[in-house]
Amino acid sequence: MVGGNINLKKRFRFGEFIAEKIIKGVSFISFAVIVLIFIFVFREAAPIFSPTKQTSTTNTELVQETYGEESSAASETVTEQKNKSVESSGSEGDATAKNLLGNEWQPVSENPKYGLLPLIVGSFKVTFIAVLIGAPIAILAALYTSFFAPRKLREFLKPAIEFLSGFPSVVIGFFALVTLASLFQNLFGYQYRLNAFVGGIALSLAAIPIIYSVTEDALSAVPKFMTEASLALGATKWQTALFVVLPAATPGVFAALLLGVGRAFGETMIVLMATGNAALMSIDFFEPIRTMSATIGAEMAEVVFGDTHYNVLFFIGSILFVFTFILNAVAEFYVRNKLQKKFQGTA
Amino acid sequence: MIKNILILLTGIIAFGFSQKNETITVKGSDTMVIIAQRWAELYMSKHPDVTVQVTGGGSGVGISALINGTTDICNASRPMKKSEKEKLKQRFNTLGVEIKVAKDGLAIYVRENNPVTELTLQQLKDIYTGNITNWKQVGGPDAKIIVYGRENSSGTYVYFKDNVLDSEDFAPSVQTLPGTAAVVNAVSKDKYGIGYGGEAYAKGINILKVKKDANSTAYPPTEENVKSGDYPISRYLYMYTRSRPTGVMKEYIDWILSKEGQEIVTKVGYFPVK
Amino acid sequence: MKKKIIGWMFVFSTAAATLLIVSVIGFMLFEIIRGGWGKISWEFLTGAPAEGMTAGGIFPAIIGTVLLVLIMSVAAVPIGTITAIYLSEYANRNSIFTKLIRFAVNTLAGVPAIVFGLFGLGFFVQFVGGGIDKFISGDAQLHWGQPNILWASLTMALLTLPVVIVSVEESLRAVPRDLREGSLALGATKFQTIIKVVLPNAYTGILTGAILAVGRGAGEVAPILFTGVAYFLPHLPSSLSDQFMQLGYHLYVMSTQSTDVEATIGIQYATALVLLALTFLLNFSTVFLRYRLRAKAI
Numbered sequence: 001m002v003g004g005n006i007n008l009k010k011r012f013r014f015g016e017f018i019a020e021k022i023i024k025g026v027s028f029i030s031f032a033v034i035v036l037i038f039i040f041v042f043r044e045a046a047p048i049f050s051p052t053k054q055t056s057t058t059n060t061e062l063v064q065e066t067y068g069e070e071s072s073a074a075s076e077t078v079t080e081q082k083n084k085s086v087e088s089s090g091s092e093g094d095a096t097a098k099n100l101l102g103n104e105w106q107p108v109s110e111n112p113k114y115g116l117l118p119l120i121v122g123s124f125k126v127t128f129i130a131v132l133i134g135a136p137i138a139i140l141a142a143l144y145t146s147f148f149a150p151r152k153l154r155e156f157l158k159p160a161i162e163f164l165s166g167f168p169s170v171v172i173g174f175f176a177l178v179t180l181a182s183l184f185q186n187l188f189g190y191q192y193r194l195n196a197f198v199g200g201i202a203l204s205l206a207a208i209p210i211i212y213s214v215t216e217d218a219l220s221a222v223p224k225f226m227t228e229a230s231l232a233l234g235a236t237k238w239q240t241a242l243f244v245v246l247p248a249a250t251p252g253v254f255a256a257l258l259l260g261v262g263r264a265f266g267e268t269m270i271v272l273m274a275t276g277n278a279a280l281m282s283i284d285f286f287e288p289i290r291t292m293s294a295t296i297g298a299e300m301a302e303v304v305f306g307d308t309h310y311n312v313l314f315f316i317g318s319i320l321f322v323f324t325f326i327l328n329a330v331a332e333f334y335v336r337n338k339l340q341k342k343f344q345g346t347a
Numbered sequence: 348m349i350k351n352i353l354i355l356l357t358g359i360i361a362f363g364f365s366q367k368n369e370t371i372t373v374k375g376s377d378t379m380v381i382i383a384q385r386w387a388e389l390y391m392s393k394h395p396d397v398t399v400q401v402t403g404g405g406s407g408v409g410i411s412a413l414i415n416g417t418t419d420i421c422n423a424s425r426p427m428k429k430s431e432k433e434k435l436k437q438r439f440n441t442l443g444v445e446i447k448v449a450k451d452g453l454a455i456y457v458r459e460n461n462p463v464t465e466l467t468l469q470q471l472k473d474i475y476t477g478n479i480t481n482w483k484q485v486g487g488p489d490a491k492i493i494v495y496g497r498e499n500s501s502g503t504y505v506y507f508k509d510n511v512l513d514s515e516d517f518a519p520s521v522q523t524l525p526g527t528a529a530v531v532n533a534v535s536k537d538k539y540g541i542g543y544g545g546e547a548y549a550k551g552i553n554i555l556k557v558k559k560d561a562n563s564t565a566y567p568p569t570e571e572n573v574k575s576g577d578y579p580i581s582r583y584l585y586m587y588t589r590s591r592p593t594g595v596m597k598e599y600i601d602w603i604l605s606k607e608g609q610e611i612v613t614k615v616g617y618f619p620v621k
Numbered sequence: 622m623k624k625k626i627i628g629w630m631f632v633f634s635t636a637a638a639t640l641l642i643v644s645v646i647g648f649m650l651f652e653i654i655r656g657g658w659g660k661i662s663w664e665f666l667t668g669a670p671a672e673g674m675t676a677g678g679i680f681p682a683i684i685g686t687v688l689l690v691l692i693m694s695v696a697a698v699p700i701g702t703i704t705a706i707y708l709s710e711y712a713n714r715n716s717i718f719t720k721l722i723r724f725a726v727n728t729l730a731g732v733p734a735i736v737f738g739l740f741g742l743g744f745f746v747q748f749v750g751g752g753i754d755k756f757i758s759g760d761a762q763l764h765w766g767q768p769n770i771l772w773a774s775l776t777m778a779l780l781t782l783p784v785v786i787v788s789v790e791e792s793l794r795a796v797p798r799d800l801r802e803g804s805l806a807l808g809a810t811k812f813q814t815i816i817k818v819v820l821p822n823a824y825t826g827i828l829t830g831a832i833l834a835v836g837r838g839a840g841e842v843a844p845i846l847f848t849g850v851a852y853f854l855p856h857l858p859s860s861l862s863d864q865f866m867q868l869g870y871h872l873y874v875m876s877t878q879s880t881d882v883e884a885t886i887g888i889q890y891a892t893a894l895v896l897l898a899l900t901f902l903l904n905f906s907t908v909f910l911r912y913r914l915r916a917k918a919i
Contacts, residue, residue: 013810022703023703024707026700027707030725030783031721033729034725036744040744041739041740064427065445067446110514118519137638141639157639160646161643167649167840167900168897170870170873171897174873177877178876178889182536185536193536205645238628262733265733266731273877276524278519293733293843296738297738298523299498301846301847303411304411304431320736324732324736325728327731328727377878380852400864401853401854402853402854403874403878417766524877528877529877551883
């Protein structure tokens with residue numbers, strides 16, 4: 001800068017001001033969407049908490065006009081169609097708290113039962129299996145990638161395993177349905193071809209890349225001096241990995257687990273295709289299950305908009321949303337605080 | 348580079364932009380999707396000025412769409428429920444029009460080498476409500492019966508519930524699968540499986556004969572038996588419209604009920620209504 | 622000695638786990654390629670389904686997928702890029718507003734796909750679409766208030782928004798500080814600097830973000846289940862209010878609801894293969910782009 005009066009005061013430029021406001025406004029969309037999801041998913045679920053209006057059902061038979069039937073056609077006999085339960089479909093059922101806490105899911109019935117327990121149990125069961133199988137494998141693989149793998153191999157491994165996250169879930173579901181299900185049945189000889197176990201294995205394929213990649217990042221974030229100090233003190237490479245780095249990265253690994261659980265819990269297509277979808281309550285891993293997400297996926301397109309069954313499905317969606325929301329929030333706040341405390345003044 | 352891709356894509360899209368002037372939307376029963384799609388295919392090849400859009404999803408989907416106003420014709424493998432008619436009346440002040448377009452024998456599937464060849468309606472009911480759980484109770488091997496069914500949105504589910512289970516609830520252990528094909532597929536791979544669905548879908552599996560009660564003869568679901576009513580679980584397949592069909596829709600439905608349209612019914616594996 | 626054995630076992634188990642994952646990926650790829658390769662032909666890729674979905678090709682599903690991700694990108698990429706610009710160029714790290722946006726982006730990334738589908742149905746289809754219909758025709762005829770490709774694409778755009786934001790922000794942060802400072806020193810305003818200096822340098826990153834989003838959007842099925850996808854359509858979608866077919870959904874219905882699962886198994890595998898090839902190509906191109914980005918940075 002050469003001489004002269006440099007005017008350091010920022011000039012107010014109207015264009016700049018507008019541009020910044022617009023950019024800020026657009027970036028607000030993400031937050032607005034979260035709020036909107038809350039509002040709209042709950043809005044459609046809300047009617048189940050208010051007493052339902054009893055639609056006055058007339059006892060007169062509503063006779064529809066028919067078309068294209070000549071009298072000659074009437075001479076043919078067809079099994080007498082019974083229309084008993086048909087008359088009271090799932091649309092008039094009451095979804096009381098008692099009904100929602102029941103353990104039977106029979107939404108299309110003479111007296112519909114919207115018991116969510118088997119669905120919740122099913123979701124947790126399959127998620128548990130997926131994480132139980134997926135997490136150790138993913139964490140071990142992350143350790144190998146960041147510690148023991150030769151440099152050349154490492155550069156191949158990370159993208160290769162993250163490539164798994166690019167697999168569309170419907171493809172994994174298809175693979176589980178046509179290949180894994182028969183393979184495991186022949187291998188273990190259990191009764192149900194489609195069950196929580198097959199679904200869980202397929203689901204672990206969706207959870208592994210997330211757990212792996214977040215764990216790997218957490219391991220690489222551990223300050224170099226810690227490993228170096230450990231090695232300098234005479235610890236071997238594996239001791240350093242197991243007793244120094246892994247404990248230091250624990251919050252990150254914990255976050256990885258939470259995200260993996262969230263991913264598995266919210267997955268739809270895989271469980272819809274591979275778990276058998278029977279609303280059973282049992283501890284047996286080899287029995288079919290019906291998850292919350294699969295129930296929404298299978299039934300939402302079929303319900304009459306606005307009736308109880310429709311509201312209950314949205315209610316299930318709200319539960320899914322709230323649960324994953326909490327998982328994410330915990331993963332974000334708890335873990336970040338932990339990590340910051342841990343490496344404060346170090347990184 | 349990106350410009351080129353966009354130009355190419357708009358070209359492709361424009362290619363598919365043959366402006367049609369008349370569109371008929373058909374939604375509903377999965378059981379009927381095969382047949383609805385054939386009808387649409389053939390009809391459009393004869394009438395290039397008409398477009399028929401066919402979507403499956405289930406009878407419930409079709410009827411909801413009819414009530415929600417999002418389809419012209421709905422396919423259903425079961426009659427409309429009273430509550431559905433009431434909803435339609437509320438929305439459009441009409442009860443809808445019922446058109447019977449085909450007949451179907453509801454087949455009971457088992458795997459090919461299953462020694463059981465026939466069941467009574469009572470036995471079927473017991474199997475699906477969970478009273479009978481082992482094949483040996485119906486003259487088969489000593490093994491647990493693995494029961495497959497359809498999602499509760501399907502007309503087949505409702506029909507089976509009303510006519511075989513006498514409206515009782517299915518046992519919770521019944522595995523519900525999203526389509527008839529999935530049921531066929533599961534049964535064909537499951538040594539001790541049993542399933543139900545449209546006769547037309549049965550490939551690579553055995554179909555059981557069914558008898559009304561222990562003393563009557565068992566019949567397989569053939570055209571004759573379905574027509575005569577000897578086969579105890581047969582049903583009509585329906586189309587519903589909101590109001591009496593006119594114009595293009597009338598022509599299409601008339602064509603479906605004509606000899607030509609009904610020939611397709613036979614070809615697909617259902618039974619003609621006329 | 623004992624320690625040695627434990628150590629060796631530990632290293633071995635990590636290697637075994639890695640090998641297991643890689644071999645499962647390999648097995649899955651192998652199975653799908655083996656099942657689908659023989660079926661892939663020009664006719665298959667450019668033909669419509671025929672014979673009651675037991676023959677013919679998957680052209681409408683391919684086009685539907687392409688259109689879906691295109692419309693989705695038009696919505697998601699600009700919004701995502703602008704959000705990323707805000708976060709990297711304007712945001713004060715410790716302000717409440719910034720923390721809120723960051724939290725929202727992370728939360729959005731964790732919302733289950735099926736919940737997006739519910740939201741799309743409740744918000745786009747019924748609230749927005751139904752609102753448009755009410756406004757135009759007074760509730761007589763539903764035109765926009767039903768599932769279609771526009772609502773499906775917008776639903777998918779929300780799902781892929783976080784992907785775009787994270788990827789673009791990363792590339793913006795990779796633009797060297799001195800470039801910005803030089804521009805500002807020459808008298809450019811902040812906004813001019815972003816438009817003329819920062820964005821051109823982050824071009825690859827934006828492209829990467831877009832491609833990643835497209836890869837994600839091409840494979841997801843749950844969000845479009847009830848916001849616009851159709852089982853069978855004789856024609857390609859010709860307006861935003863049309864329904865469409867999509868590869869992932871096609872695979873789902875073919876493997877669960879087709880007339881003859883055994884006869885169409887080839888079609889199913891081939892559909893899975895096409896879908897995989899599509900997402901694989903997209904992912905691979907991002908790897909390549911990132912590589913170029915790094916080479917540039919050095």
